[in-house]
Structures are given as C-alpha cells and as structure tokens.
Amino acid sequence: MxxxxxxxxxxxxxxxxxxxxxxxxxxxxxxxxxxxxxxxxxxxxxxxxxxxxxxxxxxxxxxxxxxxxxxxxxxxxxxxxxxxxxxxxxxxxxxxxxxxxxxxxxxxxxxxxxxxxxxxxxxxxxxxxxxxxxxxxxxxxxxxxxxxxxxxxxxxxxxxxxxxxxxxxxxxxxxxxxxxxxxxxxxxxxxxxxxxxxxxxxxxxxxxxxxxxSLKDVKKQFRSHTYAVQFRGMMFGFANALFADFSLVHSEQIDDDTAVAHVKLLKENSLNDLLRTVMPVVEIESVNEIIPSMHDIFIQAVTDNEKSRRDLFLNEKGGSNE
Amino acid sequence: MSKIGLVIGREYTSRVKKKSFLILTLLVPVLMAGMGFLAVWLGMENDKHQKVLVSDPRNLCDAKIYIGQDENPPATFYFTQEMVYREDFETMEKYKDYDVFIALDPDVITNKTINGLVREKISSNTERYIAKKLEMRLEEYFAIDEGIPLDKYRKIKQSYKFNTSLVGDDPEDLGCNPAEIGQGVGLGFSVMIYIFLMVYGGMVMRGVMEEKQGRVVEVIVSSVRPFDLMFGKIIGIGLVGLTQFLIWFGVVFILMIVVQPMFIDQMAVSQMDLGTQMIPEDVAAQMAEMNCIYAALYDYINWPMLLIMFVIYFVGGYLLYGSLFAIVGAAADSEADTQQLVIPIMIPLTFVYILSFSMIGDPESSTAIWGSYVPLSSPIIMLQRIGSGTVLIWEVIISLVILAGTFIFTTYLAGKVYRVGILMYGKKATWKEIFKWMKHK
Structure with missing residues (x-):
C-alpha cells in the first residue's frame, strides 16, 4: 500500500x-x-x-x-x-x-x-x-x-x-x-x-x-556481472582459459596452490559458460557474485550522471558552434 | 487551543515567568519614585539654616526684619552698624560664625543693588528668601522716606502680567495653559512608546534570531505555519509589554490617588495665605502654577481617552515596527548582523522621537499634523496632540486606519521574508535579497 x-x-x-x-x-x-x-x-x-x-x-x-x-x-x-x-x-x-x-x-x-x-x-x-x-x-x-x-x-x-x-x-x-x-x-x-x-x-x-x-532491484541494476572464483590450480592456466569472453579484473594467491580471481562476464556469457571454460584447467572451490555496496552504487551513479551531463553540455556547445 | 494560541502562550509565559521581567516591572516604578525622593532630599540638604550678617552703617533697616507667624525661616538676620569690609568677613575671627555677609551700601536705595558674600553655596530657595526679606524692608524705608504709604507704594510697584490666549479659548483660563501641560503629558507617553517600541521590537528580533540560531525553527515550522509562528511571537511579546503597562499604570494610579491630597493641602494653604496680607508675588505665581498643573492633571486631561489611545497606538506601532524587526531577525544570521540591518528601521524611529520634542507648545503645527498621520511616526506624535486636547476624533480615526493598513501590509511582507529567511543558515541577507524574498510567490 x-x-x-x-x-x-x-x-x-x-x-x-x-x-x-x-x-x-x-x-x-x-x-x-x-x-x-x-x-x-x-x-x-x-x-x-x-x-x-x-x-x-x-x-x-x-x-x-x-x-x-x-x-x-x-x-x-x-x-x-x-x-x-x-x-x-x-x-x-x-x-x-x-x-x-x-x-x-x-x-x-x-x-x-x-x-x-x-x-x-x-x-x-x-x-x-x-x-x-x-x-x-x-x-x-x-x-x-x-x-x-x-x-x-x-x-x-x-x-x-x-x-x-x-x-x-x-x-x-x-x-x-x-x-x-x-x-x-x-x-x-x-x-x-x-x-x-x-x-x-x-x-x-x-x-x-x-x-x-527497492534495494534489491537497485543492486541488481548495478550488478557488474563479476564473480569471485576460488580455485585450486595454476593462475596462469586459469587466466589463459578466459580468453576473449571474460575479463580478469583482479587476482589473489591465497596459499601455494589456492587463488581467488574476480572475473567479469563479457558479451552474452553466463556464469555457466564461465564455469564450463575454467573447469578443465582448475578445481573450483567456491563461486560468489560480487554485489556492489550502496557506497559503490552511490559513487558510480553520481559519477556517471556527472559525466553524461558534461558530455551533453559539450555536445550542446559544439552544436552551437557549427 | 489553536496552534497560534500555543505559540502566543509560549512566547508570553516564557518571558513573564522570567525573574528579570518581575524585577524590571517592579523595579522601574520603585526606581522612578526613588529618584524623585532623592531629588527632594538633595534639595533639602542644601537648605541648611543660614546666619546672615548685615552691615548697615546708615541703619536703614533699623535692625528689624518682618517674619510671619507661621513662617519657618531658612535664615536669621543679624545687624551691625559697623562698617564691615569683605576682607574683614573673610578673615576676622568674630565673623566666623556667620554664613552669609551682606553690606548695605549707603547708595543701595538709588542703585538697587545688594551684594552678598557666602561661605558655601546656598540653595536658590534661601537666596530668594534673603533677597525678598531685605527688599521688603528697604521698600518700607524708601516709602517712608518719600512720604508714600506703604500699601500704596506696593500697589504702584506691582508689575503687569501679560497673558495671551487662543481665539475661542475660555478667557477664564488666562495665565494657565493646561493644553500645553496636556501635550507635555502626551509627550511623556510618546517617549514611553518610543522606548517600548525599541525594547519590544528588539525582543521580537532577538526571539526570531535565537530560534534561527538555535536551529529550533525548522522543527517548529514542520508543525506551525511560518506566518503563524511569526505572528504568534509578535503577539505574545506584545502581550508581555501590555502586562508591564498594566502593572505600571496600576502603580501610577495608586500614586496619583496618594498624591492628590497633597495638592489639596497646597491649595488650602495658598487660599489661607491670600486672606492675610503679604504674599510675595513669586510665591503666588508658584502657587498659581501648581494649581494650573493640578487643574490640568485632574480636570483638563481626558485620562481614560489618553490611556486607551496610548494602548491602541502602542499596539499599532508595535505591530508595525515589530514586523519590521522580525524581518531583520529572520534575515540576520548573528547578533552582529542585526546591528547593520536594523539601521533603516532605527533611523525613522529615532528621527520621529527627536522631532516629537520640537512640537511642544505647538501641537497644531503642520509637522505635528502630518506626523500624526504618517504611520511610521503617528504612534509617537499623535499622543501629544491627544494630550493637548486639540485633536478631533475623525483625525484620530484616519490616523489609526492608516496605521492599521500599514501594519497589515508590513506584517504580510514580514511573513514572506520570514518564511524564506528563517531557513537560510550561515549567511546574512542583504536588503536587496530581502526585497527579492518579498516578491516571492
């Protein structure tokens, strides 16, 4: 109501x-x-x-x-x-x-x-x-x-x-x-x-x-399709397997044979595609979606807004010069 | 209770309950009375009994001075036929006990000059007494010397009184102009209104600013319309002023009732004295003046009318100036800001105050007439005209209608400025901005 x-x-x-x-x-x-x-x-x-x-x-x-x-x-x-x-x-x-x-x-x-x-x-x-x-x-x-x-x-x-x-x-x-x-x-x-x-x-x-x-919807709207994948195996092999369909945003070695990689899905790829791609080269321990915090959403939304306003302003200025 | 009533209630009780209000309200009449007594007391202090040595080599006075039966002389005369010089009086041991020395020169009758020497300054009362007594004694000598009967001489010698009265005035009132005294009383009320406009106007201004500075204002305006808040504040503080007046009027009323018998005593004494022979003319004049003041205060002045008008003009003037002060309070961000912003209000107010003194004796001058219509000055100036009794009722009505129209307008403007100003934190507005706010929808 x-x-x-x-x-x-x-x-x-x-x-x-x-x-x-x-x-x-x-x-x-x-x-x-x-x-x-x-x-x-x-x-x-x-x-x-x-x-x-x-x-x-x-x-x-x-x-x-x-x-x-x-x-x-x-x-x-x-x-x-x-x-x-x-x-x-x-x-x-x-x-x-x-x-x-x-x-x-x-x-x-x-x-x-x-x-x-x-x-x-x-x-x-x-x-x-x-x-x-x-x-x-x-x-x-x-x-x-x-x-x-x-x-x-x-x-x-x-x-x-x-x-x-x-x-x-x-x-x-x-x-x-x-x-x-x-x-x-x-x-x-x-x-x-x-x-x-x-x-x-x-x-x-x-x-x-x-x-x-709603908070849930907003978070969904601002999801970056990035996942944290924890795995056992070589980081080198993992990164190579990603090729052009995924982008490695961040990686971290936890111990000798365990690492965490933040992977962003590109194009129309889904999480299943990602898993299919890396499963042959490493042993997956866990996968979590990285959900943006409100803090990040706030900053991103305001920054984007400013950028688009600036662009608009420049375009108008450019247009009037012609 | 309506919200505006709640605001009025808070503004009123929070001020009336303050100790400072009680102290001020009670202290002012006490202080005024105290000052009156102090003046009387200081006057009495000077009236130490004087011993007057008169050196009279030609024995003009025959060592005699007439003193009435009921008189309480402030000085005693001592005569000597020795020729005493100024230096002797100053230095010689035997004259040490005398306070005043007077040498009657042989030619005092012709040059009509008496010179006195005093050890300490004496009161003007005593001085007049000494001069009067010697003068009367010497007149006797002079009349006898010239062979004229004393009463005939005094009759001839009496100076003429010159009185003017206005066309249409009662010719019986010659020599006494109660209208002038009435105007003076009116001026007293004008001064009071001026002081109160400043005091209570300032209170409105500070009240508004404190709410703004204390940041309590936004909490209140989420419950009360800004205009109601402002208006409630102005009314509440005005009621504090009226309460104070009521108490003071009560005190003055009681005092007047107490003082009245004293006037009656004075009159009785003066009538009794007139029956006997010699009343020095200045004493008679003083009594006449007292009687005139008495007549003006108790008979001529229309007190109920004056008091009612005083309250009405105070209320009108207060609503006008109070709303202007509220504008300043809303536009200012700190006490220091107000000093500058308040100048355009203080200038006309103070100008009118000074102007009101120039009108005494002339309540029908064009300045006075115009001043009693212009709303910024009418609360101060009209009361003089009402006091003098020269004003017509329709003139008062016109003046009040103009005043009411103006304060409704200024209150409306103040409401607009107030609404914007109270929520503008952190900077002082300029008058230019204030005018812009007035035009806001």
Missing part, C-alpha cells in the same frame, strides 16, 4: 533549480532511503513534503489523497538542522511540540511519561535543555519527533551528531516503529545504515532522481 507519492515536483530558486520533475513513491511500513550528494535537493524535497515550502509545480499525496495542511500532524520530522529552546524546561518543551502536533494536553502528558520511562530519563523533566549533554538533548529531540505517533516519519541525517550508543538506540526505535506500521523516509550519507535498514531508495543528484527502486 502506498504511503507517500510525490509527482513531478519542480522547485526553482533564484539562479538554480533545486528540484527538477521529481517523482517518487514510498510504501506503507517500509524504510525509504533518500540519498544524494550535498546540495542535490534532498532537503528541498523534504521541506515540500513537510509543507514548510511549496513546490512551483507538482503534487504530494499522502495515503493516496492530495496532502493538506492538517496532514502535518501525521508526519514526524527530524530536520538535519535541529535544535531545542535552550532556556526551556524539558517537560515544557516536549509538551509544547506535542501540542503543536495536535495532541491534547492529557494525551501529550501520557505519551511524554511513556517515552521518558522507556528511555529512563524521568529525572530530566525539570532540567533546562542547556543543562543537558548533547547526547541527552538528542534523545529529547528524537522523542519530540515521534511522540505524536506519526504515520510517516522523515529523518534527515538522523545519525549525524549522535554518538554510537544513541545511534544504536535510534536505529532500534526506527526498526520497532517500522514493525508497528510506520513508514519512514531516511535521508542520509551513511551508506552502511542504508544497507542495513532501507527497503528501497531514491538517489537524487542535481535536482533529478537518477536511481530509484
């Missing part, structure tokens, strides 16, 4: 286009990774979803219907640029934000107690934020984001500035919320956490979506 759908969003700022025809869809109960280099337009998109700013054109749908002002109460947002009122007491502060999200006084109070008991921080109630350590303030910030039980949770760089202990804690809470049916949109540069918790992703670069889909 669809949770959020963004259709053909365009946002123009003086001098540059922050979002250029962006369309993405997220499903209920999934963790969606919104990725992209700095300045790609992620925060602009998130602000539009949160109705902090409006798009120049395009629409946002929540659970299948066009988003309204009141829907803000179903969204929890942890911005990258975040902070709290330093002079305000923790309890007053959490209550204030909860009530701004539409909770009644008694509901807010109940939820506040629940979360503070869960995090074992009830002794902080009457402390001012400026008296708290950074890690403590981060917990409060997180509670403020989720207290009103949002259907859609948007976290912009949730792990930046959090210490490893808090990062683990937050990760655990995110997964638990997912289990309870909350949809989560995660914008981050931390590719490890993307691999770990995201179900699908969209990669934005230069105001456009360049990669989009």
């Amino acid at each position: 669809e949770m959020l759908r963004v259709e053909h969003i365009v946002k123009q700022y003086a001098g540059h286009r922050a979002l250029d025809d962006i369309s993405i869809t997220t499903q209920k109960g999934e963790i969606f990774g919104l990725l992209g280099p700095n300045g790609a337009g992620k925060t602009s998109l998130i602000r539009i979803i949160n109705q902090i700013t409006g798009p120049d054109s395009g629409k946002v749908f929540l659970e299948g219907r066009e988003i309204e002002r009141s829907d803000i109460e179903y969204i929890g947002y942890l911005p990258e640029e975040r902070g709290l009122y330093k002079k305000m007491k923790v309890r007053d502060q959490v209550m204030y934000f909860a009530r701004l999200k539409g909770l009644s006084k008694s509901d807010a109070k109940r939820k506040l107690d629940e979360w503070f008991e869960k995090f074992e921080i009830t002794s902080w109630y009457d402390k001012k934020v400026e008296e708290l350590s950074k890690g403590m303030a981060q917990k409060i910030q997180f509670i403020i984001t989720v207290l009103h039980q949002p259907k859609l949770l948007i976290l912009d760089e949730p792990f930046s500035g959090f210490d490893p202990i808090n990062t683990e804690l937050i990760k655990k809470e995110i997964l638990e919320m997912k289990k309870n049916g909350t949809s989560i949109m995660l914008s981050t540069h931390n590719m490890n956490s993307v691999e770990e918790i995201c179900d699908s992703i969209a990669l934005i670069d230069n105001a456009k979506v360049i990669v989009n889909g």
Whole structure:
C-alpha cells in the first residue's frame, strides 16, 4: 500500500533549480532511503513534503489523497538542522511540540511519561535543555519527533551528531516503529545504515532522481556481472582459459596452490559458460557474485550522471558552434 | 487551543515567568519614585539654616526684619552698624560664625543693588528668601522716606502680567495653559512608546534570531505555519509589554490617588495665605502654577481617552515596527548582523522621537499634523496632540486606519521574508535579497 507519492515536483530558486520533475513513491511500513550528494535537493524535497515550502509545480499525496495542511500532524520530522529552546524546561518543551502536533494536553502528558520511562530519563523533566549533554538533548529531540505517533516519519541525517550508543538506540526505535506500521523516509550519507535498514531508495543528484527502486532491484541494476572464483590450480592456466569472453579484473594467491580471481562476464556469457571454460584447467572451490555496496552504487551513479551531463553540455556547445 | 494560541502562550509565559521581567516591572516604578525622593532630599540638604550678617552703617533697616507667624525661616538676620569690609568677613575671627555677609551700601536705595558674600553655596530657595526679606524692608524705608504709604507704594510697584490666549479659548483660563501641560503629558507617553517600541521590537528580533540560531525553527515550522509562528511571537511579546503597562499604570494610579491630597493641602494653604496680607508675588505665581498643573492633571486631561489611545497606538506601532524587526531577525544570521540591518528601521524611529520634542507648545503645527498621520511616526506624535486636547476624533480615526493598513501590509511582507529567511543558515541577507524574498510567490 502506498504511503507517500510525490509527482513531478519542480522547485526553482533564484539562479538554480533545486528540484527538477521529481517523482517518487514510498510504501506503507517500509524504510525509504533518500540519498544524494550535498546540495542535490534532498532537503528541498523534504521541506515540500513537510509543507514548510511549496513546490512551483507538482503534487504530494499522502495515503493516496492530495496532502493538506492538517496532514502535518501525521508526519514526524527530524530536520538535519535541529535544535531545542535552550532556556526551556524539558517537560515544557516536549509538551509544547506535542501540542503543536495536535495532541491534547492529557494525551501529550501520557505519551511524554511513556517515552521518558522507556528511555529512563524521568529525572530530566525539570532540567533546562542547556543543562543537558548533547547526547541527552538528542534523545529529547528524537522523542519530540515521534511522540505524536506519526504515520510517516522523515529523518534527515538522523545519525549525524549522535554518538554510537544513541545511534544504536535510534536505529532500534526506527526498526520497532517500522514493525508497528510506520513508514519512514531516511535521508542520509551513511551508506552502511542504508544497507542495513532501507527497503528501497531514491538517489537524487542535481535536482533529478537518477536511481530509484527497492534495494534489491537497485543492486541488481548495478550488478557488474563479476564473480569471485576460488580455485585450486595454476593462475596462469586459469587466466589463459578466459580468453576473449571474460575479463580478469583482479587476482589473489591465497596459499601455494589456492587463488581467488574476480572475473567479469563479457558479451552474452553466463556464469555457466564461465564455469564450463575454467573447469578443465582448475578445481573450483567456491563461486560468489560480487554485489556492489550502496557506497559503490552511490559513487558510480553520481559519477556517471556527472559525466553524461558534461558530455551533453559539450555536445550542446559544439552544436552551437557549427 | 489553536496552534497560534500555543505559540502566543509560549512566547508570553516564557518571558513573564522570567525573574528579570518581575524585577524590571517592579523595579522601574520603585526606581522612578526613588529618584524623585532623592531629588527632594538633595534639595533639602542644601537648605541648611543660614546666619546672615548685615552691615548697615546708615541703619536703614533699623535692625528689624518682618517674619510671619507661621513662617519657618531658612535664615536669621543679624545687624551691625559697623562698617564691615569683605576682607574683614573673610578673615576676622568674630565673623566666623556667620554664613552669609551682606553690606548695605549707603547708595543701595538709588542703585538697587545688594551684594552678598557666602561661605558655601546656598540653595536658590534661601537666596530668594534673603533677597525678598531685605527688599521688603528697604521698600518700607524708601516709602517712608518719600512720604508714600506703604500699601500704596506696593500697589504702584506691582508689575503687569501679560497673558495671551487662543481665539475661542475660555478667557477664564488666562495665565494657565493646561493644553500645553496636556501635550507635555502626551509627550511623556510618546517617549514611553518610543522606548517600548525599541525594547519590544528588539525582543521580537532577538526571539526570531535565537530560534534561527538555535536551529529550533525548522522543527517548529514542520508543525506551525511560518506566518503563524511569526505572528504568534509578535503577539505574545506584545502581550508581555501590555502586562508591564498594566502593572505600571496600576502603580501610577495608586500614586496619583496618594498624591492628590497633597495638592489639596497646597491649595488650602495658598487660599489661607491670600486672606492675610503679604504674599510675595513669586510665591503666588508658584502657587498659581501648581494649581494650573493640578487643574490640568485632574480636570483638563481626558485620562481614560489618553490611556486607551496610548494602548491602541502602542499596539499599532508595535505591530508595525515589530514586523519590521522580525524581518531583520529572520534575515540576520548573528547578533552582529542585526546591528547593520536594523539601521533603516532605527533611523525613522529615532528621527520621529527627536522631532516629537520640537512640537511642544505647538501641537497644531503642520509637522505635528502630518506626523500624526504618517504611520511610521503617528504612534509617537499623535499622543501629544491627544494630550493637548486639540485633536478631533475623525483625525484620530484616519490616523489609526492608516496605521492599521500599514501594519497589515508590513506584517504580510514580514511573513514572506520570514518564511524564506528563517531557513537560510550561515549567511546574512542583504536588503536587496530581502526585497527579492518579498516578491516571492
């Protein structure tokens, strides 16, 4: 079931286009990774979803219907640029934000107690934020984001500035919320956490979506058809056998008669073809496909995108000279 | 409660609950009263009883000075027929106990000059007393010398008072111009409005900037419309100001009730004295002035109207300037940025403030009339005209309509700038950029 759908969003700022025809869809109960280099337009998109700013054109749908002002109460947002009122007491502060999200006084109070008991921080109630350590303030910030039980949770760089202990804690809470049916949109540069918790992703670069889909599909899309083959026998013989149909990307001798070779399939060849080719010369111990990490995919996609833009730019320039 | 109500509530309570608010609110009236008492006390300190030595070789005064029954003289006169010179008084041991020395020259009657020598500076009150007593004594001598009855002489000698009144004014009011006093009171309110526009406008600016600097703003605007946040902040802080006024008005109201009997006492004394014979004319003039102030304060000035208008103009002016200050707060990235950005707001405000002093005595000058319509100046200038009682009700209405129209417009613009500015981190906007934001869709 669809949770959020963004259709053909365009946002123009003086001098540059922050979002250029962006369309993405997220499903209920999934963790969606919104990725992209700095300045790609992620925060602009998130602000539009949160109705902090409006798009120049395009629409946002929540659970299948066009988003309204009141829907803000179903969204929890942890911005990258975040902070709290330093002079305000923790309890007053959490209550204030909860009530701004539409909770009644008694509901807010109940939820506040629940979360503070869960995090074992009830002794902080009457402390001012400026008296708290950074890690403590981060917990409060997180509670403020989720207290009103949002259907859609948007976290912009949730792990930046959090210490490893808090990062683990937050990760655990995110997964638990997912289990309870909350949809989560995660914008981050931390590719490890993307691999770990995201179900699908969209990669934005230069105001456009360049990669989009489930994590599995994206990985499939970026597979390089390269396999790690561990074998017993001579590397020389192995390399010779490959000939023109496969390319040896990398090789490594493990001990006297065991080696690992990374082989890329060329042309229409399959893994079976590769195995058939090398089986006569060596004894195969194991074969694994080398799956690209999100880190690699990110770098490759952005680099390719830049290259094609540069080419396009040069072509246009060349064309106009003629 | 609506979201804007929540914002107002937070802005209000977070400030009113502060100790500094309580201290300031209570301290200011106490400080003002304290300063008043200090001035009185310092004045009294100078009024040390003076011993006056009068060297009167021709015995013009016959060693006599008239002192009234109920008088509490600040000085005592001692006469000597010896010719005492300045140097003698300065150096000789036997004159050491005297504080003031006066030599009545033989020709004092003709040249009408009395020279005195004091060991320490004396208060002007005491000086006037000494001069008055000697003058009256010498007048007696002079009248007798010339063979004129004393009362006839005094009658002839009395100077003429010159009063002007406006066409259409009550001729009974001669010599007392409560309109001027009213305008003065109005000016007092103008000054208060000026100070409060600065204080509370500045508070709005800092409030906006703190939210931006503390990065809390993006968290809030994901729940509240930026405009509601800004407007709630302006209203909340304005209510803090009104609360402060309410407390101060209460204190002043109580003080006025306490002070009123003192005025009545003064009047009673002056009437009693008039019944008896000799009231020196300057004392009489002083009393008349007191009575005039009394009449202006308690009868002439329409206090309810003035106070209501004060609140209305404060609110109007505050909404106008508050929204402008909010623009600066949203555009600035640090306290230092605001100093530069705030200049275009401070210049008109301060100019109007200075201008308002030039209007005293002339509440119907064209500057005053124009100033009371132009929205940037009307909150400060109109109160003077209201205080003086010269303004017509439709003039006030027009001025208020213009003011309201302007603050609605500036608030609208501020909302646009605010929406963009609060999310622009890391750099100060220029006024050029601010104008560009105003044009944003």
